[in-house]
Amino acid sequence: MSLAARFADREDLRLLGPNLRTQASNLLKADLETLTVQSVQAWIVLGNAYGADCEWATESLYFGIAIRTAHIIRLHEAHAGETAVEHEVRLRVWWSLYMLDRWSAAGLGTPRQMANRHMSQQLPREEHVFHTLSSSQQDWPEPRRLGMWAYMITLVEVFGPIQDFNRTLSTGILDQATVTDTVARLGSRLEHWRQSLPSDLSLDPQTMALHQQRGHGRTFVALHLGYYHYGTLLYFSYLDGSAAQLPLADMYAQRCREYASALSDLLRTSYEMEGCEVMYNIVGHMAVVSSSVLIHNLLFGDQRELDNARGRLESNFRIIMKLKSWWPSVDRMKARLFMFQKACLQSIDQRTHKVDHWMVEFLLEHGNVLDERSQLEGDTPSPHDVSSTSPTTQAVFERSRLTRSALSALN
Known part of the structure; x- marks a missing residue:
């Protein structure tokens, strides 16, 4: 009820949220030693309710309780006598924790608590079949196809290594060969994931409409947003x-721009199709990261890209503002975007997007307070620091003026 209150049309109902959340927290704490699937679900929902109001540490703590409870009751294992629905629910709760752990740990810069997936572990089944099962049905109907959540899980497995890569890159200890090999390996994993999707999960207007009709449009969009976000990172x-x-530098930079632009386009499309709008708060962070790449396009991109980059930036911002109306935490994410803009406009060369410690906090740690970026001079050099190809002072000035104008119109 606390989490749902923010979506109410009436203000008096929306204002009930904090008090309901406190009551829920007290009830769960009083029942802490009850270890059931339902208690795991409750800790997850309560954690999300706190994270929505920027209380990320409390969110992480409650997720941690849920994870420990899930391990104790061996949530991911089959239990004698359970129905097909009961078994699938257990799996879905387990894998929800797995995904939450990857995102929550990134958001605060803390260690992940759940081990990597074992290939023998069962993944969630097809959503629209699951929703047709009767509560007493013992067996899953054939054929047993994997669902969208299963592909989300195999995709999020690449997210952890991408986080780790950027964190290590920011320290300056990686040599160029290691950077090149790591990016090639992780890029291959992303591409293999995309190619492994069944035809009815590939992104195109027909499949999007299909899942919209089935009532799973938002899940379908979330699946592909994750792919574009991880590629951008x-x-x-x-x-x-x-x-x-660096080897393949131009191609990889172009891929980053393509992923960020595709994320923006998919976000816009999702809000144009009823039942496909992605409404969870972390979408705000994805839109901010996408926007940071679009700012690079405005500063350094080809002249022909400017109108598209500006249009996508405006679209991202409209969605960020929509999300902000539901989730106070998105207001802090929006502030991070303008802090990023300020850091870019204070720079005099093309090192605005250097992955240093500050940039890692910006890209990954959405739950932490972001301080103003110090000047780049004196930072630990990255393995990319092999040359500088700064544009002329006049060109930098003109692009900075254009970028400042575009973002000022949004603020």
Whole structure:
């Protein structure tokens, strides 16, 4: 009720949220030693309710209780006598925790608590079949196809290594060969995932309409948003102007721009199709990261890209503002975008997107307070620091003026 209150049309109902959340927290704490599937679900929902109001540490704590409870009751294992629905619910709760752990740990810069998936572990089944099962049905009907949540899980497995790569990259200890090999390996994993999708899960207007009709449009969009977001993070460091001499630098920088643009386009499309609008708060962070790449397009992109980049930036911002009306945490994400803009406009060269410690906080740690970025001089050099190809002072000035104008219109 606390989590749902923010979506109410009436203000008096929306204002009930904090009090309901406190009551829920007290009830769960009083029942802490009850270890059931339902208690795991309750801790997850309560954690999300706190995260929605920027109380990320409390969110992480409650997720941690849910994860420990799930391990104790061996949530992911089959239990004698359970129905097909009961078994599938247990799996879905387990894998929800797995995904939450990857995102929550990234958001606060803390260690992940759940081990990598074992290939023998069963993944969630097809959504629209699951929703047709009767509560007493013992067996899953044939054929047993994997569902969208299963592909979300195999995709999020790449997210952890991408996080780890960017964190290590920011320390400056990686040599260029290691960077090149790591990006190629993780990029291959992303591409293999995309190619492994069955035809009815590939992104196109027909499949999107199909899942909209089935009532799973938002899940379908979320699946592909994750793919574009992780790809943006993987190739982000190649936007740094000093990466120009690295192998495949131009191609990887272009991929980053393509992923960020595709994310923006999919977000806009989702809000144009009823039942496909992605409404969870972390979408705000995805839109902010996508926007940071679009800012790079405005500053350094081809002249022909400027109108499209500006249009996508405006579209991202409209969706961020829509999300902000539901989730106070998105207001802090919006503030991070304008802090990023300020850091870019204070720079005099193409190192605005260098992956240093501050940039890792911006890209990953959406739950932490982001301080103003210090000047780049004196930072630990990255393996990309092989040359600088700064544009002329006049060109920088003109692009900075254009970028400042575009973002000022949004603020």
